[in-house]
Amino acid sequence: DYSKLDKLIIGVCGGDGIGPMITGMAQHALEVLLADKVRAGKVEFRVIDGLTIERRAELGCAIPPDVMEELKKCHVILKGPTTTPRKGDPWPNVESANVAMRKGLDLFANVRPVKVPELGIDWTFYRENTEGGYAVGSQGVQIDDDLFIDFTVATSQGCERIARLAFDYARKTGKNRVSCVTKANIIKTTDGKFLDTCQKVAKEYPEVQFDDWYIDIMTAKLLDDKRRRDFKVVVLPNLYGDIITDEAAEIQGGVGTAGSANIGKRYAMFEAIHGSAPRMVQEGRAKYADPSSVLRAAVMLLEHIGEIELAKKLDRALDICMVEEHKVVVTGRDTGATAQEFTDYVLDTIAKL
Amino acid sequence: DYSKLDKLIIGVCGGDGIGPMITGMAQHALEVLLADKVRAGKVEFRVIDGLTIERRAELGCAIPPDVMEELKKCHVILKGPTTTPRKGDPWPNVESANVAMRKGLDLFANVRPVKVPELGIDWTFYRENTEGGYAVGSQGVQIDDDLFIDFTVATSQGCERIARLAFDYARKTGKNRVSCVTKANIIKTTDGKFLDTCQKVAKEYPEVQFDDWYIDIMTAKLLDDKRRRDFKVVVLPNLYGDIITDEAAEIQGGVGTAGSANIGKRYAMFEAIHGSAPRMVQEGRAKYADPSSVLRAAVMLLEHIGEIELAKKLDRALDICMVEEHKVVVTGRDTGATAQEFTDYVLDTIAKL
Ligand SMILES: CC(C)[C@H](C(=O)O)[C@@H](O)C(=O)O
Numbered sequence A, B: 001d002y003s004k005l006d007k008l009i010i011g012v013c014g015g016d017g018i019g020p021m022i023t024g025m026a027q028h029a030l031e032v033l034l035a036d037k038v039r040a041g042k043v044e045f046r047v048i049d050g051l052t053i054e055r056r057a058e059l060g061c062a063i064p065p066d067v068m069e070e071l072k073k074c075h076v077i078l079k080g081p082t083t084t085p086r087k088g089d090p091w092p093n094v095e096s097a098n099v100a101m102r103k104g105l106d107l108f109a110n111v112r113p114v115k116v117p118e119l120g121i122d123w124t125f126y127r128e129n130t131e132g133g134y135a136v137g138s139q140g141v142q143i144d145d146d147l148f149i150d151f152t153v154a155t156s157q158g159c160e161r162i163a164r165l166a167f168d169y170a171r172k173t174g175k176n177r178v179s180c181v182t183k184a185n186i187i188k189t190t191d192g193k194f195l196d197t198c199q200k201v202a203k204e205y206p207e208v209q210f211d212d213w214y215i216d217i218m219t220a221k222l223l224d225d226k227r228r229r230d231f232k233v234v235v236l237p238n239l240y241g242d243i244i245t246d247e248a249a250e251i252q253g254g255v256g257t258a259g260s261a262n263i264g265k266r267y268a269m270f271e272a273i274h275g276s277a278p279r280m281v282q283e284g285r286a287k288y289a290d291p292s293s294v295l296r297a298a299v300m301l302l303e304h305i306g307e308i309e310l311a312k313k314l315d316r317a318l319d320i321c322m323v324e325e326h327k328v329v330v331t332g333r334d335t336g337a338t339a340q341e342f343t344d345y346v347l348d349t350i351a352k353l
């Protein structure tokens, strides 16, 4: 309960590419919304530098130790996209900073809401965030010239805590339906455990409907206008959550429109779900980057720290600014509106709500 | 080269649920189309019974040995959907017959075309079909009460043969673009090998454009009207192929509309990509099952055995019978048209082409 804290510390970690710029916008919006508390010394924003691909590559680590130390002094974190090295990139193969932060701060739940009111879509994905193909040390082995193996991990505890969080949310919000997505017919041991656990936990929530789906057919169902309205809360292992939330975000309007909350027992981190768009920076177009995904992440941060009314306002303002008639300011690329202009427009809209 | 055979043997394996019925329809269509060759003794259809979930459960095996023996006497196989036991089902946990047949006959490529002419979509997926999370023996281990592990496997040979097949196809058809889809940023060893191999093979096909995507963003790109027309041939590891071809099939009109070819060096098997719909059978609605997916599989079979003209005719007739104005016969459930009526309508349409 954050209201009991003397001072809430919000870390702001810009990341790479367009990250610092759009994260700065979200920080600005939060500072405006939380101005009273900032003035009263109840909320502090702390910018954490140094989580850049250049520094991570130089140090050969996913998150520099000083950054990790600073992160651990915060209560909640707003994070911009970070570049994950890929083959052919100039940097050595350091681990993804996203994944390292999720594991390092034990942020076991990745919560991603997707809403399309016109289509009756109101989904909340609870993606397990530390296990599966992403688990610590699961870097695979090469047995010989021909044989390569990777590992997928599930723990009882890991399955149980994400399942409970999803069911708690379904009950608390009255959404009262949880759908579990696995490929337990093939990935029998770990997905089997995940599904078993969800089925077991479901018994403790008799008021919440439960059903389960295979990931392949679920990617189809999300497109099926006759069925998809039925989905409410979806709980799934790490990799499937990664896959399906991008599809869902696209249905909502693009991965650039969705925020993501990474929740643990002790820390919580909020981020955009899109990448760092290095090309926009190279081409000098960074200021036109769309900050809406990280602004959605800021909505989730506000909710999380108990600022429900402010969260609702920012969310509504984003809804308004993002609909067709306001497109002029959203899709900056086409019209010349910058991230700053868009953010100001969102804040103006809030002022008029 | 099948034209050199004295007699081409086409095995017909009905499977479970609606399988025998819809597969029977496809057999009927093929018999009509290949009537001359059947009469001349150049083509024989051989119905292979006994691949039912009841028998597989009784014998405790994925494919009964006598069925496997019969399958191996055929050159190509038309297969209906088979029931894969899932938790809570009355049968013991036998392996999926699909997967066992793909592995048993070394059908290393799962080829799935998806076409939506109105949207400019003409995709062909080359899914690796024997490795990844589906590999032999990769049944996972439970280490203790808390820890569960599954394995994902890739071999150099396995990656190479699917990559080559995809590039050969891209070159042969003049589609000249191959997109590789992995999650090599996380599943580093096996997906890394898959991507490496595709990059290596790409160098031997300078006329074919090559690019690579992560599976999460790819599920979004398939919905992006501005980008998706660019995709032509997509090559991907087993699990991602499973996932993304269902999404793609839904874009085309549903998993019930897409066929699938399972190709190996020695055998080839053609199947519907949907399930066995046991509920339709229980409710006495089996005769209304939609045979279009297995008829699309029959198109691929005809192509594969070199009957290019017949394949085109059947494909065109299906296109015609499935468009809006002909919906009356397609969606049997709504209108009362049976699988038989639909198949007859397709054959009538061919006669008029
Ligand atoms: C960047 C990548 C490692 C990450 C993931 O796979 O989790 C991203 O896709 C996401 O969904 O946050």
Ligand SMILES: CC(C)[C@H](C(=O)O)[C@@H](O)C(=O)O
Binding pocket: A185, A186, A216, B084, B096, B098, B099, B242, B273
């Ligand atoms: C039934 C199942 C085992 C199978 C698979 O996962 O490959 C199916 O989904 C498919 O795509 O053919």
